[in-house]
Amino acid sequence: MSKSKSPSKKNLEQLRNIGIIAHIDAGKTTLTERILYYSKKIHRIGEVHEGTATMDYMPEEQERGITITSAVTTCEWHNHIINIIDTPGHVDFTIEVERSLRVLDGAVGVFCGVSGVEPQSETVWRQSQKYKVPKLAYVNKLDRLGADFEAVLESMVQKLGVNPLPLQYPDGLEQDLRGVFDLVEMKRLEFDLESKGEKFEVFDLTGEEAERLAPWREKLLETAADYDDELLELYFAGEDIPVQSLREAIRKATLDLAVVPVLCGSALKNVGVQPVVDAVCHYLPSPLDVPPATGVDPETRGPKSFEVGGKEPLSALVFKVSMDSGRKLALMRLYSGCIEAGEVVYNVTQGQEERVARLFRLHAGRKEKLDAAYAGDIVGAAGMKYARTGDTLCLKDNQLVLEQIENYKPVISLAIEPRNSDEADKLEEVLEKYLLEDPTLESKTDEDTGQVILSGMGELHLEILLERLRREHKLEPRTGKPQVVYQETISGKASAQGEFNRELGEVMHYGQVSLAVEPIARDTGREVSFELDVEAWPEAWLNAAQEGIEDALQSGVMKGYPVQDVRVRILSMERKDGESSEAGYRMASAMALREALKKAAPKLLEPIMWVEIGVPGDFVGDVIGLLGAKGAKVENMVDKGGQKVVEALAPLGRLFGFSTELRSATQGRAGFMMKFSRFDILE
Numbered sequence: 001m002s003k004s005k006s007p008s009k010k011n012l013e014q015l016r017n018i019g020i021i022a023h024i025d026a027g028k029t030t031l032t033e034r035i036l037y038y039s040k041k042i043h044r045i046g047e048v049h050e051g052t053a054t055m056d057y058m059p060e061e062q063e064r065g066i067t068i069t070s071a072v073t074t075c076e077w078h079n080h081i082i083n084i085i086d087t088p089g090h091v092d093f094t095i096e097v098e099r100s101l102r103v104l105d106g107a108v109g110v111f112c113g114v115s116g117v118e119p120q121s122e123t124v125w126r127q128s129q130k131y132k133v134p135k136l137a138y139v140n141k142l143d144r145l146g147a148d149f150e151a152v153l154e155s156m157v158q159k160l161g162v163n164p165l166p167l168q169y170p171d172g173l174e175q176d177l178r179g180v181f182d183l184v185e186m187k188r189l190e191f192d193l194e195s196k197g198e199k200f201e202v203f204d205l206t207g208e209e210a211e212r213l214a215p216w217r218e219k220l221l222e223t224a225a226d227y228d229d230e231l232l233e234l235y236f237a238g239e240d241i242p243v244q245s246l247r248e249a250i251r252k253a254t255l256d257l258a259v260v261p262v263l264c265g266s267a268l269k270n271v272g273v274q275p276v277v278d279a280v281c282h283y284l285p286s287p288l289d290v291p292p293a294t295g296v297d298p299e300t301r302g303p304k305s306f307e308v309g310g311k312e313p314l315s316a317l318v319f320k321v322s323m324d325s326g327r328k329l330a331l332m333r334l335y336s337g338c339i340e341a342g343e344v345v346y347n348v349t350q351g352q353e354e355r356v357a358r359l360f361r362l363h364a365g366r367k368e369k370l371d372a373a374y375a376g377d378i379v380g381a382a383g384m385k386y387a388r389t390g391d392t393l394c395l396k397d398n399q400l401v402l403e404q405i406e407n408y409k410p411v412i413s414l415a416i417e418p419r420n421s422d423e424a425d426k427l428e429e430v431l432e433k434y435l436l437e438d439p440t441l442e443s444k445t446d447e448d449t450g451q452v453i454l455s456g457m458g459e460l461h462l463e464i465l466l467e468r469l470r471r472e473h474k475l476e477p478r479t480g481k482p483q484v485v486y487q488e489t490i491s492g493k494a495s496a497q498g499e500f501n502r503e504l505g506e507v508m509h510y511g512q513v514s515l516a517v518e519p520i521a522r523d524t525g526r527e528v529s530f531e532l533d534v535e536a537w538p539e540a541w542l543n544a545a546q547e548g549i550e551d552a553l554q555s556g557v558m559k560g561y562p563v564q565d566v567r568v569r570i571l572s573m574e575r576k577d578g579e580s581s582e583a584g585y586r587m588a589s590a591m592a593l594r595e596a597l598k599k600a601a602p603k604l605l606e607p608i609m610w611v612e613i614g615v616p617g618d619f620v621g622d623v624i625g626l627l628g629a630k631g632a633k634v635e636n637m638v639d640k641g642g643q644k645v646v647e648a649l650a651p652l653g654r655l656f657g658f659s660t661e662l663r664s665a666t667q668g669r670a671g672f673m674m675k676f677s678r679f680d681i682l683e
Contacts, residue, residue: 011081012308013286015376017333019085019100019133021124022110027140027267031110032073032084034273038198039075039082041363072331072362072378080281083378101128103319103333103378106284107135108276113147113173113264116155125160134254134285136261138276142170143177143266153262165223165250165259168275169216180265180272181205181213183220184250185243189275197270223259224249247282254283287376293317293335295392295402298348304400306336308375313337313398314345318391322437329380330387331362335402339381339393340372346396350386353396357383388436410442410455411607411652411676414462415480417451423475427452430473434465441465452477455485457676484653487605487679488556489565493518494599498592500584501576511584512574513545517596520567522680526553527567537573544582545570548589557597558604564679565605568593605679607652613662614643615670622665630654649677 020028036042074083085100101107107128111117117125128135139152149170156164171179171188179190179200188209192199205213221241225232228249234241253259261283265272287308293315294305306312314337318330339345341359346352360367360380373379381387392402418424431443431452442455456462459482469475495516502509520527528549534542549568556563573585611632615623623646624634632650639645655674662670 011374012288012376014080015286016080016082016280016284017085017103017105017287017376017378018082018280018284019104019107019128020110021101021107021128022121027112028110031108031138031140031267031273031276034197034267034270035082035084035277036073036075037196038274039077039277041073041075072380074361074363077277078281082277082280085378100319101131101133103317104131104133105287105290106280107133108280109135109137109260110267111137111139111152111156112144113139113142113149113152113266114144116152117159122159132257134257134283136254136263136276136279136283137164138267138272139262139264140267142173142264143175143269143271145174147173147177149173149264156260156262162260163223163258164262165220165253166216166262166264167220167250167279168263168265168272169213170264177266177269177271180263180275181209182275183213183217184246186210186213186217189272191271193270197273200274220250221246223253227253227256227258251283255285255289287335293402295400298399298401306400308336312375313395313400314339314393315400315402316345316393317402318387318389318393320437321387321389327382328384328387328436329360329382330384331378331380332393334373334375334377334379336375337395338372338374341370345393346399347384347386347391348394348399348401349391350388352386354384354386354393356381410440410457410485411609412457412459412462413453413455413483413485414466415451415453415483416466416477418475418477423477426473427469427475427477430469430475434468451480482656484607486559486561486607488558488561488563488597489603489605489681490517490519490563490597490600491603492599492601494596495571496592496595496599498588498590498595499574500587500591501579504583507581508579509581509584509587510576510579511541511545511581511586511588513548513570513585513589513592514572515549515589515592515596516569516571517593517600518567518569519600520565522565523678524565526550526564528570529568530570532570532572540582541573541580541585544586545573545589548586549593551586552590552593556602557594558602561604563597566597568596603681605681608649608677608680609652609655609674610677611646611648611650611655611672611674613646613648613670613672615646615666617644619666619670620644620646623662623670626658626661626665630658650674652676 020032022028072083072085074081076082085104109121109125111121137156139149141147142149153164153166156162167184168180168182170177171181171190179188181188186205188203188205190201190203191197192201221235224246225235228245231241231245231249250259250261254261261279263272263276263279267273292305292307294303295315296302297304306315316332316334316339318332320331322329322331339356339359341356344353344355347354358381359370359373360382361370362380367380370379392400394400418427435441435443440457444453445451454462454465456465462482466479469477493516495514497512497514499512500509528546530542553563553566570589613623627634627646627648627650630650631654632648634646634648636647637644659672662672
C-alpha cells in the first residue's frame with residue numbers, strides 16, 4: 001500500500017522543513033510568534049516575556065521565558081507549506097537542538113543586534129554544519145541601544161567562519177529603526193506599527209539612499225555572479241540584472257553552503273519578519289534539494305538509500321518521543337514513501353512491528369488529525385508501543401536503518417527519594433515516562449541507600465524535571481545536592497582468573513574464566529573479544545561470559561561508576577561435566593573482570609567542561625587566577641569585539657557556584673558559558 005503512494009513533485013518543491021536556532025534570549029520564539037501571526041496561523045501575538053508565546057507551551061517555559069523542548073508547528077506562506085521547529089537556546093538542552101537538526105532541511109539563525117554571535121549560537125551553528133544544513137541569518141533586536149548590524153556581520157565571519165551575504169540593510173538603528181532596505185529589489189520597506197507590522201509599504205530609493213547602499217548592492221551582485229554564468233555576463237556588461245535571476249543565483253550559493261543570506265530587523269517591534277519568511281521560500285531547500293537520507297541495509301550491512309518521493313518504500317526517523325496526556329507521541333520525519341493512519345510499519349531498530357494508530361500535524365501543544373503522511377512531512381504518531389528516539393520505521397520486506405542521533409552523556413546527578421511508600425511506586429512509573437521522552441536523562445537506584453539517582457545535562461535540566469514532577473504529578477520527592485557524574489577507566493594492563501563453583505537451588509553451577517584487560521584510546525568505549533576456540537563452546541555459555549563482563553563494566557572497582565575505554569580479552573574457559581552452566585560462566589567472568597580491574601591501576605574519569613569567559617582586559621588576571629583555583633587549564637585567549645575571551649578546560653566538580661564568584665571578581669562585567677567536552681583525567 002505504502003509503496004504506490006507519493007506526494008507530487010510540485011508539492012515537495014513547495015515544502016520547507018526549517019528550524020529556528022540561536023543563543024538563549026536572541027529572539028527565536030518571538031520571531032516564530034510573528035511568523036505564525038502573519039501567516040494567519042494564530043490570531044493574537046503572544047510574547048515570551050508575558051509567558052503567552054504559542055511555542056513555549058510548557059509552564060516551565062512560560063515562567064522562565066526560555067524554550068526547553070523543541071516545539072513543532074506548520075504554517076502556509078505564498079503557496080508554500082512550512083514546518084517550523086523552534087529549538088532551545090540553553091546549553092542544558094543541546095540534545096533537543098541536535099534531534100531537530102537531524103531532520104531539518106534548512107535553518108534560520110537568529111542573532112542579537114547588540115551581542116552578535118554568542119556562545120550557544122556558535123554551538124548550535126556548528127551542530128547544524130555537522131548535518132550540512134543550509135541557513136539564513138536574521139539579525140534581530142536592531143532597535144536596542146548599542147545595536148550594530150555591521151559588527152554582527154563581522155562576528156559571523158570571525159566566530160562562525162562563514163561568508164555572510166546581506167540581502168538587507170537596516171533603515172535606522174536603535175530607537176530610530178523604521179524598516180529595512182531590500183538590496184535584491186533595491187527598495188525601502190517601512191513597517192506599520194499600528195497593524196503590529198502586518199502591513200508595510202514599499203518605497204523606491206532616493207538618490208542619496210541608492211548611493212549609500214551601492215557598496216552593499218555591489219557585494220551582493222559580485223557574490224551572486226560567481227554562481228551564475230549568465231549573471232556574470234550581465235554584471236560585467238553593466239546591464240540590469242533581473243530579480244529572479246539574482247534570487248536563483250543566491251539560492252544556488254546558499255544550497256552549496258557557500259554563503260549565508262542575512263536579513264535584519266526587530267521581531268519584537270514587528271520590523272522585517274515577512275521578508276524572512278519570503279527568504280525561507282526563496283533560498284532554503286525543499287526535500288528535493290537535499291541528498292536522500294542514507295542508511296544501512298540491516299542484512300548486508302552495506303549502504304542503502306531511498307529517493308524522496310516517487311514510488312520509493314517507506315523510510316522515517318523518530319526524532320523525539322513525548323508523553324501527551326499519558327500516551328506516547330512519536331515525532332517523526334518521513335524521508336520517503338507514505339504512512340496511513342492505522343497502518344502497520346516495521347520498527348527496524350527495535351525489531352518490532354508497530355501499528356500507527358493515529359497521525360497528527362502538530363501546532364506546539366495542539367494537534368490536527370491526518371489520514372496519511374508523505375515523504376518530507378514532519379508529523380506526530382500515536383499508538384506505537386516500542387518507538388524510541390533515533391528509531392527507523394520502514395517496511396518489513398524492504399528494510400533500511402537510518403543514521404541514529406548522537407547520544408550525549410549526562411554530567412550531573414541528583415539523589416531523590418519518595419516521601420512515603422505510596423509515592424514510591426508512582427515516582428518510579430513517572431520517571432520511566434520521562435526517561436522515554438529524554439535520552440539525555442538517566443536513572444538508577446543506589447543499592448546502599450535505596451535512593452533514586454537522576455542524571456542529566458546540567459543543573460537547570462534537573463531543576464526543570466523536578467518542577468514537572470511537582471506540577472504534572474503532584475510529586476515532591478526529597479532531593480540531595482547536585483553531584484557530578486564520574487566514570488572509571490584503567491591506566492595499566494592486567495589479567496585474572498575467576499572461578500564460580502556453587503550450589504544454587506539444589507543445582508551445582510560451575511564456570512571458570514581467564515581474561516586480560518588493557519586501556520584503549522579515550523572516548524573509544526568498551527571492547528570485548530574471545531581469544532579461544534569459540535567453535536568448541538556452546539554459544540549460550542559464551543554469551544553468558546560476555547554478559548557477565550558487560551554487567552560488571554557497569555559498576556567499576558573504585559566508586560561503582562561505569563567503566564569506559566577498556567579492552568577485555570577472554571583468554572580461556574574451563575568446564576566441568578554436568579556442572580558447567582550459563583550462570584557459572586556469567587558469575588566467573590564478572591569475578592575475573594573485577595579482579596583484573598583492581599590490578600590495572602584504575603582511575604576516575606570526570607566530566608571536563610569547555611569554558612569561555614568574555615571579559616574586559618582589566619579583569620583578565622582575576623579571571624585566570626579564579627580558573628587556576630578551580631583546577632582549570634587555560635587553552636587560549638583571543639580578542640573579540642574589544643573584549644578578551646579566555647578559553648579553558650575545567651573539571652565540572654569544581655565549577656559549582658563559579659558564575660557567582662566570577663561576577664564578584666569582575667564587578668559583574670564577565671560573560672560565562674560552559675559546555676561538556678569529554679570525560680577525562682585532567683592532567
